Amino acid sequence: MNGLDLWFTNEILIHEAALTRFLKRNWNDVAEVADLRQETYARAYDAARKALPLYPKSYLFGIARNLMIDQLRQKKVVAIDAVADLEALHIASDDPGPERHYQGRQDLRRLHAALDQLPPRCREVVVLRKVEQLSQREIAARMGISENTVEHQVVKGMRLLADTMFGHRMPAAEPDAEAAIEGEGAL
Numbered sequence: 001m002n003g004l005d006l007w008f009t010n011e012i013l014i015h016e017a018a019l020t021r022f023l024k025r026n027w028n029d030v031a032e033v034a035d036l037r038q039e040t041y042a043r044a045y046d047a048a049r050k051a052l053p054l055y056p057k058s059y060l061f062g063i064a065r066n067l068m069i070d071q072l073r074q075k076k077v078v079a080i081d082a083v084a085d086l087e088a089l090h091i092a093s094d095d096p097g098p099e100r101h102y103q104g105r106q107d108l109r110r111l112h113a114a115l116d117q118l119p120p121r122c123r124e125v126v127v128l129r130k131v132e133q134l135s136q137r138e139i140a141a142r143m144g145i146s147e148n149t150v151e152h153q154v155v156k157g158m159r160l161l162a163d164t165m166f167g168h169r170m171p172a173a174e175p176d177a178e179a180a181i182e183g184e185g186a187l
Contacts, residue, residue, distance in 0.1 A: 126157035
């Protein structure tokens with residue numbers, strides 16, 4: 001028995017009962033569980049030829065989870081209960097829903113209104129640093145101020161923005177700014 005076979009026996013095969021339970025719990029067709037388990041072992045062994053995983057058990061169960069996802073994707077018709085099983089596997093969707101879009105637009109309006117409330121030099125420094133991502137040195141040279149002043153203005157601006165955005169205090173002119181933004185279709 002070579003080193004890889006020994007590793008596979010000691011680190012992977014010892015989890016056979018737990019892996020089988022996991023597959024039975026998460027796969028609808030019990031008749032396919034043995035095939036899924038075998039394919040999981042094959043993928044784990046092949047991948048271990050390149051590098052041994054640091055956490056073999058987690059690695060094994062991750063392969064099994066990904067294999068089930070691959071199998072579901074390959075089927076032409078996915079049953080409703082299979083979709084429910086995917087949710088149990090904690091597969092997050094990357095697509096934001098309409099509520100998230102709406103909330104993002106609201107947050108952007110609030111940020112725009114909060115930026116408008118900053119003192120002019122502070123606003124310019126914050127925009128250059130956080131939006132345009134210029135360095136403190138570049139901002140200081142562009143505006144003819146010291147780097148220390150840039151740093152203080154960024155801290156002051158971020159503190160005021162945080163108070164407005166995350167505190168319960170709203171800038172005085174926010175309703176007007178929001179109306180102007182909505183009217184212009186900006187953001």
